[in-house]
Amino acid sequence: MHYAEFDQDWPRYFQLLDRNIKERISKKIAKILVYPTKRHLKKSPFFVDEIGQYRIIYRIFEENKKVRFYFVGTHKEYEKWYKGGF
Numbered sequence: 001m002h003y004a005e006f007d008q009d010w011p012r013y014f015q016l017l018d019r020n021i022k023e024r025i026s027k028k029i030a031k032i033l034v035y036p037t038k039r040h041l042k043k044s045p046f047f048v049d050e051i052g053q054y055r056i057i058y059r060i061f062e063e064n065k066k067v068r069f070y071f072v073g074t075h076k077e078y079e080k081w082y083k084g085g086f
Helices: 010-014 019-034 075-083
Strands: 003-006 047-051 054-061 066-074
Touching (some): 010 066, 019 054
Parallel strands (some): 003 066
Antiparallel strands (some): 054 066
């Protein structure tokens, strides 16, 4: 099992979501902490997971057993985040 950490910008993205999506995202985070999926973003240290049209961006730190979450948003918002250089 891994522990969750959240980047300082995470609340800004998470608070924009409606309650139903927040619940789905929270459940997905719980699953990631138990079974960290490992689909890399192209040429970056980040991983991406999908919940419908939403994307969660995170990094896995095996040495500390931590998963740090950076971004959550729609696919279009994710592309903007990614192209913005994180």
